[in-house]
Amino acid sequence: xxxxxxxxxxxxxxxxxxxxxxxxxxxxxxxxxxxxxxxxxxxxxxxxxxxxxxxxxxxxxxxxxxxxxxxxxxxxxxxxxxxxxxxxxxxxxxxxxxxxxxxxxxxxxxxxxxxxxxxxxxxxxxxxxxxxxxxxxxxxxxxxxxx
Amino acid sequence: xxxxxxxxxxxxxxxxxxxxxxxxxxxxxxxxxxxxxxxxxxxxxxxxxxxxxxxxxxxxxxxxxxxxxxxxxxxxxxxxxxxxxxxxxxxxxxxxxxxxxxxxxxxxxxxxxxxxxxxxxxxxxxxxxxxxxxxxxxxxxxxxxxxxxxxxxxxxxxxxxxxxxxxxxxxxxxxxxxxxxxxxxxxxxxxxxxxxxxxxxxxxxxxxxxxxxxxxxxxxxxxxxxxxxxxxxxxxxxxxxxxxxxxxxxxxxxxxxxxxxxxxxxxxxxxxxxxxxxxxxxxxxxxxxxxxxxxxxxxxxxxxxxxxxxxxxxxxxxxxxxxxxxxxxxxxxxxxxxxxxxxxxxxxxxxxxxxxxxxxxxxxxxxxxxxxxxxxxxxxxxxxxxxxxxxxxxxxxxxxxxxxxxxxxxxxxxxx
Numbered sequence: 001x002x003x004x005x006x007x008x009x010x011x012x013x014x015x016x017x018x019x020x021x022x023x024x025x026x027x028x029x030x031x032x033x034x035x036x037x038x039x040x041x042x043x044x045x046x047x048x049x050x051x052x053x054x055x056x057x058x059x060x061x062x063x064x065x066x067x068x069x070x071x072x073x074x075x076x077x078x079x080x081x082x083x084x085x086x087x088x089x090x091x092x093x094x095x096x097x098x099x100x101x102x103x104x105x106x107x108x109x110x111x112x113x114x115x116x117x118x119x120x121x122x123x124x125x126x127x128x129x130x131x132x133x134x135x136x137x138x139x140x141x142x143x144x145x146x147x
Numbered sequence: 148x149x150x151x152x153x154x155x156x157x158x159x160x161x162x163x164x165x166x167x168x169x170x171x172x173x174x175x176x177x178x179x180x181x182x183x184x185x186x187x188x189x190x191x192x193x194x195x196x197x198x199x200x201x202x203x204x205x206x207x208x209x210x211x212x213x214x215x216x217x218x219x220x221x222x223x224x225x226x227x228x229x230x231x232x233x234x235x236x237x238x239x240x241x242x243x244x245x246x247x248x249x250x251x252x253x254x255x256x257x258x259x260x261x262x263x264x265x266x267x268x269x270x271x272x273x274x275x276x277x278x279x280x281x282x283x284x285x286x287x288x289x290x291x292x293x294x295x296x297x298x299x300x301x302x303x304x305x306x307x308x309x310x311x312x313x314x315x316x317x318x319x320x321x322x323x324x325x326x327x328x329x330x331x332x333x334x335x336x337x338x339x340x341x342x343x344x345x346x347x348x349x350x351x352x353x354x355x356x357x358x359x360x361x362x363x364x365x366x367x368x369x370x371x372x373x374x375x376x377x378x379x380x381x382x383x384x385x386x387x388x389x390x391x392x393x394x395x396x397x398x399x400x401x402x403x404x405x406x407x408x409x410x411x412x413x414x415x416x417x418x419x420x421x422x423x424x425x426x427x428x429x430x431x432x433x434x435x436x437x438x439x440x441x442x443x444x445x446x447x448x449x450x451x452x453x454x455x456x457x458x459x460x461x462x463x464x465x466x467x468x469x470x471x472x473x474x475x476x477x478x479x480x481x482x483x484x485x486x487x488x489x490x491x492x493x494x495x496x497x498x499x500x501x502x503x504x505x506x507x508x509x510x511x512x513x514x515x516x517x518x519x520x521x522x523x524x525x526x527x528x529x530x531x532x533x534x535x536x537x538x539x540x541x542x543x544x545x546x547x548x549x550x551x552x553x554x555x556x557x558x559x560x561x562x563x
Contacts, residue, residue: 003506003507003510003561006506007503007507007561007562012561012562015562016498037518038502038518038533039518039519039523039526039532039533040502040532041532061532062500063500063501063502063503064499064500064503064562065502065503067500120506122506123502123506126502
């Protein structure tokens with residue numbers, strides 16, 4: 001295990017300068033994610049129009065892994081069809097929990113930088129939090145937890 | 148004790164020899180020597196404790212208080228002499244004032260359910276403090292919910308000390324009970340217990356002390372303190388997990404109804420009624436953790452052989468060294484700056500989340516705790532989500548603290 005695999009430069013960058021870190025005033029979907037183990041908390045705002053994610057942003061606090069994961073999520077999904085988000089949720093879940101044979105790291109692009117967490121079982125939930133929150137938002141649920 | 152005398156006591160410890168008593172310390176994590184700085188979560192076990200438990204299972208294992216065979220007699224004698232040992236460790240007036248339980252949490256729940264629940268009525272108050280561990284909050288929430296009583300908390304100030312004005316105001320309302328930690332697990336604050344107990348008693352309020360963090364660090368004398376209940380765990384004081392004790396004044400225990408029913412806690416059972424056993428057996432339903440009690444007694448012996456004052460003096464030195472080393476790094480804020488502290492340093496590093504610190508430090512062999520330390524109300528009060536916490540025991544070295552500092556610098560370089 002090498003720390004560089006966990007704290008990949010993309011992750012360090014997104015932790016220092018999280019993208020889309022803001023509140024959206026009139027989201028069509030919003031959900032809160034909470035990791036009771038760490039106290040990581042985030043709120044994800046989504047604007048979906050005609051099946052397209054027009055805008056997505058988040059607020060909250062957490063470790064570098066959870067912040068970078070949320071930041072990368074928003075960057076990736078803006079402008080994409082909502083249906084693609086669901087597919088990505090499944091792929092990310094496989095990647096982060098180490099059931100990664102199905103995950104196409106080339107297709108995942110920058111998101112693949114999060115793959116290092118699979119070697120750190122206590123940190124997997126940090127990376128999956130924003131994805132669970134997205135999943136909850138898309139299904140009209142108010143709260144997601146990693147438990 | 149003056150500082151010069153303290154220094155002398157700390158110097159008298161042969162730390163290298165003491166470290167050899169703890170087999171677990173001599174290992175590498177990854178390829179780095181283990182630096183175990185998570186002693187407030189649980190302490191490591193000396194060979195004397197491990198061997199006492201092993202010896203019991205190898206030679207004496209039998210159920211207690213019933214059998215008439217030799218092993219049963221040996222096991223019973225060992226268990227009851229462990230009780231006597233713990234009574235001595237706390238300077239209890241009577242051996243039967245010591246109830247063996249799973250730990251501090253179970254001890255507090257026992258008092259909440261058996262002593263407080265029958266007494267509490269709507270409008271009554273139970274007083275705790277904002278410094279408490281969840282184990283000294285939630286049992287009181289449960290019993291307040293059951294009885295309609297109200298839970299209040301003494302405030303803490305920015306240094307992580309109890310606000311004594313807030314305490315005076317709250318105790319003057321004459322709550323039915325004041326439950327307070329001796330030493331804060333999250334910040335290390337040592338509370339002015341004698342003063343608090345004296346003031347509570349002046350208002351006729353009984354006091355329960357959560358001593359989980361105190362027994363490994365301070366001499367505890369329940370008679371001198373004058374408290375009414377004292378709860379602690381074995382595993383924080385170099386003993387096994389799953390064993391701890393409640394000390395309570397005999398007359399309080401005698402008044403309390405049993406909490407759990409079963410074998411051992413009765414004198415006579417018929418279908419329509421039973422007669423309870425005497426204290427403390429009334430509160431020890433079922434086969435107890437016999438090996439654990441024996442291990443706990445061995446831990447008390449071990450602490451006494453090293454000397455609790457020498458341990459405290461040594462840990463004070465380590466605390467000063469850690470405080471200096473962290474302040475020297477810069478960009479680190481120490482949370483909890485009470486003048487009287489156990490060897491606990493809670494801190495936040497600018498730009499680095501405590502959980503990232505935990506992972507990066509682990510890659511250097513350094514074990515610390517990161518999170519809310521089971522004290523979420525305290526974290527909220529201090530405006531923090533989490534802290535990193537290094538907690539030292541007498542067997543830690545200044546070199547290990549320097550390794551912590553180097554590892555913190557690495558974390559800052561990676562993420563800061």
